[in-house]
Amino acid sequence: MEHLINDKVKSIEISGIRKFSNLVSHIDDVISLTIGQPDFPTPEHVKRAGVTAIEENFTSYTHNAGTLELRKAAADFVKKKYGLHYNPTSEVIVTTGASEAIDVTLRTILEEGTEVILPGPIYPGYEPIIRMCGALPVHIDTRNNQFRFTLEMIKPFLTEKTRCIILPYPSNPTGVSLNKSELKEIAEHIKGRDILILADEIYSELTFNQEHTSIASFLKEQTIVINGLSKSHSMTGWRIGFLFAPESITKHILKVHQYNVSCANSIAQKAAVEALTAGIDDALLMKAEYKFRRDYVYQRLYSMGLDAVKPDGAFYFFVKIPNFIGLNSFEFSLKLVHDAKVAVVPGSAFSEYGEGYFRLSYACSQVILKAGLDRLEQFLNKFK
Template identity: 55%
Template sequence: MTPKINNEVKQLQLSGIRQFFNRIQGIDDMISLTIGQPDFATPEHIKKAAIQAIQNNYTSYTHNAGFLELREAISHFMKIKYELEYNPANEIIVTNGASQAIDTALRTVLNPGDEVLLPSPVYPGYAPIISQCGAKAVFVNTTNLNFKLTADLLRDHLTPATSCIILPYPSNPTGVSLDKTELQAIADLAVQHDLIVIADEIYSELVYDQPHVSIGTMIKDRTIVINGLSKSHAMTGWRIGVLLAPEWLAKECIKVHQYNVSCASSVSQMAAFAAYTAGINDAFPMREEYAKRRAITGQHLRRLGFRTIEPDGAFYFLAGIPSSLSSFDFAVKAAEEARVGMVPGTAFDPNGEGFVRISYACSQDSLNEAFSRLELFLQK
């Protein structure tokens, strides 16, 4: 019997991140600067809310979009934090993590043959979904513009098939963000060419020098905002994401969401309610610690000859390597010889060649030890 498999699925490959991990798996005494999640514990009051939900048997299906009180809390949070205004009754959907929100958004707006513009290097979770929709991901190289996607760059890649722009800022893997002026230029372009914008703002609470600005405040009528609690409240395993969209878009997104997962975990939703209410500022102490680690990491990188662009948010540097080796070979040798794990830039698209992603979501002691090891490694 010949298995019948979707052709788009058959063409998918393991992510470059996973391929790299498979290569270095089993190395002892590794200091990992690869981690893409907070190294803090979920705040106690959030865990207690989940325990209480279980004890009260809050373990049934909720409304497809999430229980209303949670959506009201999310609406308040987004208004207070980012001046985003979304009706909790019909413009907010609670999802199983931001990843499912991205999947829902793309499956809702894309048709076969559409083209989606996104910055490169970029998180590798978008392109596979785009291809499964029969659409095409168009990677816009930002390496010569401090990793910033600009309206001029986008304009150079527009075709009659372009239907959507993805704005993942603050960025994984670069940590770079866009300011109000830069976003407004992109907003004007989207209006001019009748494009949908998907703004992945999962790192919006982890910004350091300037407040986060959402393009949803500029062109709400054509923007889907993605957010969630994984990074801001150290809740990666709880799987709570948020999709915010104008009613005309949200009513289509809820159909995709409903037939995909029905609803997010009821217990996790109760934990999320605590996060968005009593825990509205839970990210602040984590952000302060990340800022200290950003300074330590940047100092070490520059001292060792890495090329750096200062990140505005998240907890990553995408650093240019001081070596003629390929990114993959450099990362493998650093793992094998220095026992320091870094993600090769090519895991985030070929435009990442020459870079490695370094996460500072680990202790200051671990960072200092990792760079001591890298210094000895580079001296060789």
């Protein structure tokens, strides 16, 4: 009965991250440096708020856009943190994680034959949705620009078909972010054109070298901001994301969201209010630890002779595989996990422009990091 399946769905594949993880999940004694989620527990006060919500029977549907209490908390959060101004009654939607926010946004704004400009390498969660909408992903190779996705790189790819530019920063898989002047340049060039910006800012609270700036502070009327609590408050399983945009856009996205999930989890919404209010600075301790780990990993990679751009944020390194290895990224990662019992993610999982690299996550303890990097070093020494 496969002939009855939508051809656009048949043409996409399971994420390369998941595909590789599933392939090596049966191997014993593996140190995993693949994980894309914080290794910290959800803060206790946030968990208690979730428990209280259950005990008080807050277990029914909420408003499709989320409880007004949470939308107000989310609007206050981005105002205090990033100077953004959104009306909680009409410009904020609570979603089932940032992933659903990305999905409903792209399904709302894209049409058959339109184009989406996005950097490469990039998180694999955008392209399948773009293709299922009948649109065309246009990847821009950022490898020779220290993975920075700047206006000068974008300009040559703008066409009459360009509907959206995706700006994910800090980036997964590179950890590279954009500064205020770079964002302002993009905003000024796009302003007034029939182009929307999808700013995926899920790692906005985990920046090391500079305070996060949202491009919406320069171009609110054409920007859809995606954020959430998975990374900032270690709430990946709670599945709470946020979408901020002008009412002229959200009123249409809300229709797609409504028919997709009705509303986000009511219990998780109560916990999210606690996270955004009493826990407004919960990310600071995690950020300090990630910065310490980043510096340690960078020093270790440098001492091994490996080429990697020092991340501005998030918790990943995107590392170039030395030429003397003679393996592509999938082969390298598979051999590393079999021979050294260390799991990383092949760069090819992050578009064709990730080939020749691997992603290493430092969202794990110092003990695990040291052991994993020791094994990686021993593995590399066998090739020298």
